[in-house]
Amino acid sequence: MKEFILLLAEIINTLHDFIFAVTRQAGWNLTDKDLHLWVFGIVGILAFLAVNVVFKYLAQYSITAISFIYTFTVLLVIVFAIEIQQKITGRGNMEFHDAVISLWGFILFFAGYLVIKGILYFIKKLFRKNSKRE
Template identity: 55%
Template sequence: MREVILLLAEVVNMFHEIIWEISDRLGLGLTDKELHFWVIGILGVIGLLFVDLIFHAISKWSITAISFLFTFAMVLVFVFAVEIQQRITGAGNMEFADAAYSILGFFAFCAAYLVIKGIFRWTSKS
């Protein structure tokens, strides 16, 4: 878990440093808050463009797939928040395996839901 958080932090830091250097070379003199505005803004819009393309393509097949992806993103955020909270409060160990099992639980329950949904659709058409 620690390694994943460090990797994510390194990616954000890389963008932070690139934009910071561009800002300095252009003489913009951005404050740290302004730099955060630009870094998160740029990363966010890149993410939005990517997600928008993917969701438009998926919407032609299934709205449930979009619901799954959105919920999966929320579950990932929640899982990381729980692991970080455990580290801060000492209520448990911050481990990647805990996060992996959490995600596995989400997949298992989603699979069960989709099987039940499929059975209801199959039986209602008969």
């Protein structure tokens, strides 16, 4: 188990270093916190979308709130696992603020999702209302 955890930590660290190097080469000069926000925002919203599809398939009604709670819980575990592995391996800084900003990334992307979903809902409702008048 220890070897597996160390292997996962090495993969994550290598990926972190790669993303950090690519963003530096692109001239973005992102901080570690910026990187956490974007990576976890994107990973989080993709995880949410996958979970939501599966749950909607299994359920006869929308369970968006349950999907959000489930995804947020999984991300919470992943975020703290990464912070712990940073402490264990000495690569990166184990900071509570990193964990918070990572989760904010997901919350921000989820809020964007809800806004888009709400706009589409009201557009559909408007078209239904106009089609009934004709």
